[in-house]
Amino acid sequence: MPIGHHTSSYCEQYELEEVAAHLLYAYLFKGLSGEEAEKLLFGKDHQKGWYTKVLLNFYGISNSRESRNRGRFKFYSLEDAVHELMLTGEAGDAKVGSFFLKYRPDIHLPQLPEGRHS
Secondary structure, three states: OOOOOOOOHHHHHOOHHHHHHHHHHHHHOOOOOHHHHHHHHHHHHOOOOHHHHHHHHHOOOOOOHHHOOOOOOOOOOHHHHHHHHHHOOOHHHHHHHHHHHHHOOOOOOOOOOOOOOO
16 A cells, blocks of 8 residues: 555645644644644644644643743744744754754744754
8 A cells, every 4th residue: 555545635735844844833823722722724624633632742741730831932933933932942842943943944943052952
């Protein structure tokens, strides 16, 4: 059986990284739950937040209520959020910041302190 045999229609319409960028943005900036974000993007094909949960775990972002990551950047511009993500020193934050930079190369970061690299 070839890879992608069970690909559903939304996977055919979107690049995987583009989907990830939308889900991360919806969770971190809009404060949507994983299920809400998936319903917006996938419609009836949503997976009850499962894709978003896996994505958050991959990037090392806790989705527990105590972490307060959901809507963490609600009142930030993308540029300000990326600056903060790149400077926290947390590995997951830097990965997410780099990920957003890939889709917004127009964001200019300040010079990082010695020993920190994006």
